[in-house]
Amino acid sequence: MGVFELADEADNILFVGYAGGRSLFGLRGELASALRNSRATRYRYEVTTAYLTRYQELLMVYVADHGGLPPENDSTGVPTLGRLSPG
């Protein structure tokens, strides 16, 4: 269980995802699946049991910095996000 970010060569974040309690092959499986469907060349991950709140936090920080979701995150699959102003 955990969260991950996919990025391009210039470290621009393209996608934020998570592996939850129903992920068949865990974080490795979710990450591998996401990489197959992405133009990303880099990734990072965090193992955490707070995958749902950490996932939302990463997206909220991204939205606060960029004004919208990461380019490969489909808005239909993303929960309603809160507004964060990290300062």
Place this chain on the structure above:
Amino acid sequence: MDLKLTQEQEMVIAMVRRFVREEIVPLEMKLDPDADALEPEDRARLVAKVKMMGLYGLDIPVEYGGPDIDMVTRTLIAIEMSQHRAGLYAPCYGVFGGAGLAQLFEANDEQKERYLYPTLRGEKHGFFGLTEPSGGSDPARAIQTKAVEDGDDWILNGSKIFISGADKAEYGLVFARTSEDKGRGGVTCFIVDTDTPGFHVRRIVHTLRSARYATELQFENMRVPAANILGEVNKGFAIANDRLSRQRIPYAAGCIGVAIAAHEMAVEYAKVRETFGAPLASRQAIQWMLVDNEIDIKQARWVTLEAADRAQRGESFRKEAAMCKLVATEAGSRVVDRCIQIHGGYGVTKDFPFERWYREMRIRRIGEGPSEVQRHIIARDILGASLR
């Protein structure tokens, strides 16, 4: 108090129990084990169903369109509504609707138009901003957020922590110190729009409750009109205090519901799981755990219903509310712990709801006033005003 439930109460309980078991529990088989929201289409379908049952907006006073259900029956319903995996913090995933912030029922007409009615229609959401980094159990002294009068406005500076839902809310109730030397008499409640310049949600606070986070807020020269004061200047503590007492009854009810659900699972498991050639249920060690569960649940249930009964009759219920919060949260914790023990390794997997209940139940002994504060409230009531 009559210990026998009325025929109407029995019917309502049976209806809600069937709803939880036939509509909510099956959906959880597909959701993430930590989820606290339904898919939008499922939510819409179930809200419509609850409205047909005549139980939508349970806690809304009848004069505002609520279903006019008494406090004891609402408590019995709350015990039923929490009997599923997400039930402790998201009973029935909110499909029974909410009353929003109860303090707004005491607002003036203009404030009701702007905040209460849109909230009851589901168009606006509010948050309750009391706890600060300096403390939450003693808000009268711990509140350091300051509000200074400036013409027709007040200017707020300070911070709040462990605030739920502030990042998605359109407004919130923020308690601030408006007089330095008056203790609990120097606190005022402001209704704050979250798009006000100077309002910041600075960070997410992760907790054991991994389905939902709390937030930390910061107010920087946030200008709030005097018209947004709820109640009177320097009389905000009573607003906070009343809410804290009332909230303890449904808070306790949720713990009892989860304890019942866990206990029922443990009873069934003990009958079918065999060790050394005999069912677990035949072992005295297991039987005594189940007996202790039964006693814990029954005690918590009656103490909570008594508090609800006193509140319903308009009698003082501060001590009883503290007692039911204390008893139910501690009993619920013990019951869930025993049920995990009975289930062995399965008890700590995400295949079963126990691990979520265990984490979330631990928070219940702290949230809405920790056990020690509840004992303090009860002691003051027993010993009299000399200890205040």
